[in-house]
Amino acid sequence: xxxxxxxxxxxxxxxxxIFSFGSNADSYSTGAYIYNQGSVNTPFFHSAKIKQxxxxxxxxxxxxxxxxxxxxxxxxxFKEQFEKHIESFSEIEFEFAQEEMxxxxxxxxxxxxxxxxxxxxxxxxxxxxxLKGNYTVYISHFLDLEEYDYEEITFAVxxxxxKLPSFAGDFESFKIAFSNLMVYKPELEFHY
Amino acid sequence: xxxxxxxILPCSKFKRISCDLSxxxxxxxxxxxxxxxxxxxxxxxxxxxCSPREHIEDLSTSLLGSYTxxxxxxxxxxxxxxSYAKYCSPDFEVDPVPIFxxxxxxDSERGFWKVxxxxxxxxxxxxxxxxxxxxxxxxxxxxxxxxxxxxxxFSVRWFLIEKGMYLYEIHDERERKRFKKKLANEARALxxxxxxxxxxxxxxxxxxxxxx
Numbered sequence: 001x002x003x004x005x006x007x008x009x010x011x012x013x014x015x016x017x018i019f020s021f022g023s024n025a026d027s028y029s030t031g032a033y034i035y036n037q038g039s040v041n042t043p044f045f046h047s048a049k050i051k052q053x054x055x056x057x058x059x060x061x062x063x064x065x066x067x068x069x070x071x072x073x074x075x076x077x078f079k080e081q082f083e084k085h086i087e088s089f090s091e092i093e094f095e096f097a098q099e100e101m102x103x104x105x106x107x108x109x110x111x112x113x114x115x116x117x118x119x120x121x122x123x124x125x126x127x128x129x130x131l132k133g134n135y136t137v138y139i140s141h142f143l144d145l146e147e148y149d150y151e152e153i154t155f156a157v158x159x160x161x162x163k164l165p166s167f168a169g170d171f172e173s174f175k176i177a178f179s180n181l182m183v184y185k186p187e188l189e190f191h192y
Numbered sequence: 193x194x195x196x197x198x199x200i201l202p203c204s205k206f207k208r209i210s211c212d213l214s215x216x217x218x219x220x221x222x223x224x225x226x227x228x229x230x231x232x233x234x235x236x237x238x239x240x241x242c243s244p245r246e247h248i249e250d251l252s253t254s255l256l257g258s259y260t261x262x263x264x265x266x267x268x269x270x271x272x273x274x275s276y277a278k279y280c281s282p283d284f285e286v287d288p289v290p291i292f293x294x295x296x297x298x299d300s301e302r303g304f305w306k307v308x309x310x311x312x313x314x315x316x317x318x319x320x321x322x323x324x325x326x327x328x329x330x331x332x333x334x335x336x337x338x339x340x341x342x343x344x345x346f347s348v349r350w351f352l353i354e355k356g357m358y359l360y361e362i363h364d365e366r367e368r369k370r371f372k373k374k375l376a377n378e379a380r381a382l383x384x385x386x387x388x389x390x391x392x393x394x395x396x397x398x399x400x401x402x403x404x
Contacts, residue, residue: 115232115233115234116232116233117230117232117233117235119230119237119238119239121238121380123248123373123376125373125377127238127377127380129230129233129235129384131233136235136385138377138380138381138384138385139377140373140376140377140380142373146366146369151370151373151374154319154373154374154377155377156317156377156378156381156382158381158385161311161385161386163315163316163382163385165318165319165320166317166318166319166320166374166377166378167319167320168319168320168328168374169320177320
């Protein structure tokens with residue numbers, strides 16, 4: 001849930017820059033919140049900057065709500081499939097699988113895929129098909145790691161129908177590789 | 193089709209197929225006819241690509257041609273598997289021919305996917321490994337692997353370039369398992385990306401490519 005927390009923290013920090021709790025004795029407001037003029041250099045009611053910040057607050061709010069709805073959809077899929085394939089996942093605790101799924105799903109949703117699906121496979125992995133622009137990425141997030149396993153997650157990528165290099169590594173390396181992929185420019189050399 | 197289709201059996205006149213197969217298709221059955229594709233992405237579902245019992249990293253398929261859409265219905269019985277689900281030489285003489293309900297039944301509920309060989313053969317899975325910057329490459333190979341029930345049986349296997357061997361040739365179980373996980377994702381991705389579930393016209397292999 002770290003991404004959600006980050007989004008919430010980001011929104012909180014924007015809020016703090018405009019409003020602050022405090023005495024309203026010297027203000028023209030009667031509410032609990034007062035305008036913190038010190039944080040903004042321009043007049044309150046005529047500031048383009050304030051409008052911009054307000055827009056960004058509402059954009060963030062919409063984005064968060066959008067992410068939540070998507071998260072719930074995939075979470076429901078995940079739960080149904082876990083119950084359906086309970087035999088394949090007999091050695092894996094639901095809570096552990098859920099925690100791992102939350103980690104990868106939250107990360108992938110922040111890239112706002114055009115289309116995405118989540119499936120559980122018989123070999124104990126969460127399998128995502130992620131489509132954005134020209135890219136199709138097939139991601140396996142393994143749940144049955146053993147002590148000698150270094151690769152927690154792997155992906156194969158296609159740019160239209162052309163195959164690009166694949167990746168395997170732990171979750172932190174995956175985040176870097178996937179983020180690099182999403183900002184990849186075809187005219188540049190391809191590196192994860 | 194209660195008589196076994198003998199045109200798909202190996203026989204003494206056949207040789208191993210080793211020509212360029214890139215314009216031809218591989219076909220594989222699915223356990224259902226409907227809902228083979230994920231509605232959200234339009235790509236094949238994982239469970240469509242192969243059933244839980246199969247090994248995705250060494251996938252059984254058939255060459256579409258003499259083996260046609262109707263043959264995907266053939267399902268070997270337990271006794272049939274004991275006798276016919278075995279690799280053999282291409283010129284193996286099958287005797288007796290499989291008998292309906294004893295050695296095989298027909299499952300009309302099966303669907304299929306097919307994939308152009310040229311799309312997947314020799315594709316290289318070129319991995320960068322995030323943790324230790326190790327590089328690893330494997331190449332997708334399409335091998336003619338005739339079976340007693342089906343001369344047109346082909347296997348999709350993975351050749352580990354640096355090791356100079358196929359995945360199944362690795363004896364160390366831990367090492368094989370590590371490679372297998374990565375290649376399972378690669379194999380699924382190739383099939384999901386390039387396979388189709390619609391019927392289409394397809395070329396038929398010329399007889400000189402498989403007759404002795």
